[in-house]
Amino acid sequence: MAEIVIKGVAKSFGAFQALHSIDLAVADREFMVLLGPSGCGKTTLLRIVAGLETPSAGEVWIGGRRVDRLPPRERGIAMVFQNYAVFPHLTVFENIAFGLRMQRLPRETIRERVRRTAALMHIEQLLDRYSGQLSGGQRQRVAVARALAMEPDVILMDEPLSNLDALLRLEMRAELKGVLEASETTTVYVTHDQVEAMSLADRIAVMNEGRIVQVSTPVDIYRNPAARFVGSFIGNPPMNFITASRAGPGEWDVAGLRLTGPEAGERLEFAVRPEDLEVGPGGFQAAVRVVEPLGPHTLVTAEVGGRLFRAVLDSDLAVGPGDELSLLPKADRVRWFDAETGEAV
Amino acid sequence: MRRSGARRAAGARNDAPRAVVGSGPAGRFLFGASVVLLCVWVLVPIYLLLVNALSSPQEVTGFPKRFVPSFDFGSIRFFASFAGVAQALWNSIAVAALTMVMSLGLGAPAGYALSRFEFPGKEWFRMIVVMTRAFPLPLLALPLAIFFIRTGLDDTALGLAVVHTVLAIPFATLITFSLFSGVPLELEEAAWTLGCTRWQAFHKVVLPLVLPGIAASAVFAFIVSWNEVFAAAVLTVQNRTLPAFLVQSLNVSPLHLKFAGGAALVVPALVFIFAVRRYLFAMWGIASR
Numbered sequence: 001m002a003e004i005v006i007k008g009v010a011k012s013f014g015a016f017q018a019l020h021s022i023d024l025a026v027a028d029r030e031f032m033v034l035l036g037p038s039g040c041g042k043t044t045l046l047r048i049v050a051g052l053e054t055p056s057a058g059e060v061w062i063g064g065r066r067v068d069r070l071p072p073r074e075r076g077i078a079m080v081f082q083n084y085a086v087f088p089h090l091t092v093f094e095n096i097a098f099g100l101r102m103q104r105l106p107r108e109t110i111r112e113r114v115r116r117t118a119a120l121m122h123i124e125q126l127l128d129r130y131s132g133q134l135s136g137g138q139r140q141r142v143a144v145a146r147a148l149a150m151e152p153d154v155i156l157m158d159e160p161l162s163n164l165d166a167l168l169r170l171e172m173r174a175e176l177k178g179v180l181e182a183s184e185t186t187t188v189y190v191t192h193d194q195v196e197a198m199s200l201a202d203r204i205a206v207m208n209e210g211r212i213v214q215v216s217t218p219v220d221i222y223r224n225p226a227a228r229f230v231g232s233f234i235g236n237p238p239m240n241f242i243t244a245s246r247a248g249p250g251e252w253d254v255a256g257l258r259l260t261g262p263e264a265g266e267r268l269e270f271a272v273r274p275e276d277l278e279v280g281p282g283g284f285q286a287a288v289r290v291v292e293p294l295g296p297h298t299l300v301t302a303e304v305g306g307r308l309f310r311a312v313l314d315s316d317l318a319v320g321p322g323d324e325l326s327l328l329p330k331a332d333r334v335r336w337f338d339a340e341t342g343e344a345v
Numbered sequence: 346m347r348r349s350g351a352r353r354a355a356g357a358r359n360d361a362p363r364a365v366v367g368s369g370p371a372g373r374f375l376f377g378a379s380v381v382l383l384c385v386w387v388l389v390p391i392y393l394l395l396v397n398a399l400s401s402p403q404e405v406t407g408f409p410k411r412f413v414p415s416f417d418f419g420s421i422r423f424f425a426s427f428a429g430v431a432q433a434l435w436n437s438i439a440v441a442a443l444t445m446v447m448s449l450g451l452g453a454p455a456g457y458a459l460s461r462f463e464f465p466g467k468e469w470f471r472m473i474v475v476m477t478r479a480f481p482l483p484l485l486a487l488p489l490a491i492f493f494i495r496t497g498l499d500d501t502a503l504g505l506a507v508v509h510t511v512l513a514i515p516f517a518t519l520i521t522f523s524l525f526s527g528v529p530l531e532l533e534e535a536a537w538t539l540g541c542t543r544w545q546a547f548h549k550v551v552l553p554l555v556l557p558g559i560a561a562s563a564v565f566a567f568i569v570s571w572n573e574v575f576a577a578a579v580l581t582v583q584n585r586t587l588p589a590f591l592v593q594s595l596n597v598s599p600l601h602l603k604f605a606g607g608a609a610l611v612v613p614a615l616v617f618i619f620a621v622r623r624y625l626f627a628m629w630g631i632a633s634r
Contacts, residue, residue, distance in 0.1 A: 072537040083531055085529065
C-alpha cells in the first residue's frame with residue numbers, strides 16, 4: 001500500500017513562489033499525471049515528493065508515513081529522470097543492479113531481478129554495454145529498468161519521453177503503460193504533453209502557475225474542464241471561446257445567437273470544442289477562412305463574431321475559403337466560464 | 346545541424362549511437378597533420394635531450410651530430426654518483442608527492458563546493474583563488490623564510506610542499522570545479538533515489554567519473570612542484586630538491602653534465618605521466634579504444 005498524500009505543500013525560490021499550497025492525494029497503484037505548461041511547478045512538486053527538494057511548507061505522506069523530512073533513499077521511491085541519468089561508468093547490468101547492491105541483497109537475487117527487469121524492458125542483449133554505446137531510446141529503457149528493479153512503492157517520472165523522437169515516444173508510451181500497470185506500483189508522471197497525459201493517466205492533475213487547477217480522469221478533464229485554462233490547454237485543435245452577454249434570465253447572447261445558459265453570472269464566456277460543432281440551420285454565422293482536409297475529417301477555421309473559430313467537420317463537406325457556414329454547437333457539449341475568474345459555471 | 350536535418354529527411358527511425366569522428370578526407374588530413382605536429386613538438390626536445398645525455402662528452406660538443414646515441418652512460422653515471430643527487434631526487438619526489446596530496450586534498454573539496462552549492466561570495470572566492478597566483482613569490486620569500494625558521498619548517502620537505510601547495514591549489518580548485526560541473530547533478534540525484542547517502546553517491550558515482558581528471562590535476566600539481574626552483578632554492582639548504590640542486594651545482598658544470606641533469610629532471614616526470622596515462626584519457630565505453 002503506497003498512497004501519496006500531499007498536504008498544503010508550498011515552495012518558494014527566493015521571491016518566486018513556485019508552488020502555492022498544493023493538496024493532492026494519489027491512490028495506491030494509481031497512475032497520476034501532473035500536466036501543465038513549462039514553469040507551472042509540476043517538476044518541483046515531483047522533486048518534493050522524491051525528496052530532492054524541500055518544501056517551504058506542508059507535508060508529504062507516502063504509504064501512511066510522513067516523509068517530507070526524510071532523504072530520498074528512505075522514502076521507498078524510484079525515479080526516472082528526464083535525461084535518464086544512466087551512470088556512464090557502469091555497464092547496463094551494474095546500472096540496474098545499483099540500487100539492489102545498495103540494499104545489500106544476495107548476489108543471486110540481484111542477478112535474477114536484473115535479468116527479469118531487463119527482459120521486461122527488452123534490453124537483455126545490452127547488459128554488458130556502457131551508456132555511451134546506447135541510443136537515447138535504449139538509455140531510457142535502462143533508466144526505467146533500473147527504477148523497476150528496485151520494486152519501489154512509488155515510481156516518479158520526470159518527462160521521461162520528452163527527449164525521444166516522435167515515433168520512439170509513441171512506442172515507449174504504450175510499453176510504459178503496460179509495464180507500469182503490471183508492476184502494480186503507484187506512479188506519478190510529469191509531462192507537458194497532453195496526449196501523453198491522456199493516454200497514460202488514470203487521473204490527471206492539471207497545473208498552472210504553481211496551483212492545481214483540476215484533478216480528474218482524462219475524459220472528464222477533456223469534457224468538463226473546471227477552468228478556462230484547462231479547456232484551452234487540453235485539446236488540439238484548442239477549444240473555441242467567445243464572450244457572451246446577458247440577454248435575460250438564463251438567456252445569453254453569443255455572437256448574435258440566443259442560447260440558454262446558466263442563471264447566475266454577469267459576464268460569461270461561451271466555450272465549445274471544435275469537434276462539437278456541426279453544420280446545421282440556426283447556428284453561428286461563420287465566414288470560412290482556411291480549410292485543412294486531414295483525411296478522417298476536415299479542419300475549418302472560420303470567423304465568428306470577430307473571433308477565429310475552429311471546427312472539425314466531416315471530410316465530405318464541400319467548403320472553401322470565403323464561404324458562409326452555419327455552425328451549430330451540440331447543446332450538451334457547450335461549457336460556460338466566468339469571464340472574470342475563468343472558472344466553470 | 347546537418348546531422349539532424351539529414352535525420353529528419355530520412356524520415357526513418359535513426360536511433361543509433363553517434364559516431365565519434367566525422368570522417369571526410371579533409372578532416373582526416375587535418376586530424377593526421379595535427380597529430381604529427383603535436384608529436385614533433387613534444388618529442389623532438391625530449392629526443393635531443395636523451396641523445397645528448399646518452400652520448401660521450403666528446404660527442405656532445407663535437408660536430409656533426411649522430412642521430413642514434415652511442416649509449417655512453419659515462420655522463421649519467423658521473424651525474425648519478427655526484428654527491429647529493431640521489432638525496433635531491435628523493436627530496437623532489439617527497440615534496441612533489443606531498444604537494445599533490447595536499448593541493449588535491451584542499452582543492453578538490455573546494456572545487457566540489459564551487460560546482461554544487463550556491464553560497465554568498467562565490468564569485469569573489471573564485472576570483473581570489475586565481476589571484477593567489479598573481480602574488481609574486483620573491484616578495485614572499487623573505488617573510489616566508491623567517492616564518493619557516495621560527496616555526497622550524499625551514500629546510501624540510503613539508504615546509505616546501507606547503508609553499509608548492511599554495512602554488513598548485515588554484516589550479517587544483519579550478520580544474521576540479523570544472524570536473525565536478527561536468528558530472529550532471531541528475532546522476533547524483535539518481536544515486537540518492539537508489540539508496541545512497543550524499544557521501545556514497547559521491548564515492549560511487551561522482552568520484553569514478555572525475556577520477557581521470559583528478560589524476561590529470563594530480564599530475565599537474567606534481568609537476569608544478571617538480572619544476573619549481575625559486576622557493577626551493579630559498580627555503581632549503583641541506584634538503585634541496587633536484588631543480589634547486591641542479592641550479593646550484595650545474596651552473597658551472599660542462600655541457601654533457603647539464604644534459605644528464607636535464608634528463609634526470611625530465612625522465613621521472615615522463616615516467617610519472619606514463620604511469621597515470623590511462624587516467625588521462627576518457628576510460629568509459631567507446632572512448633577507451
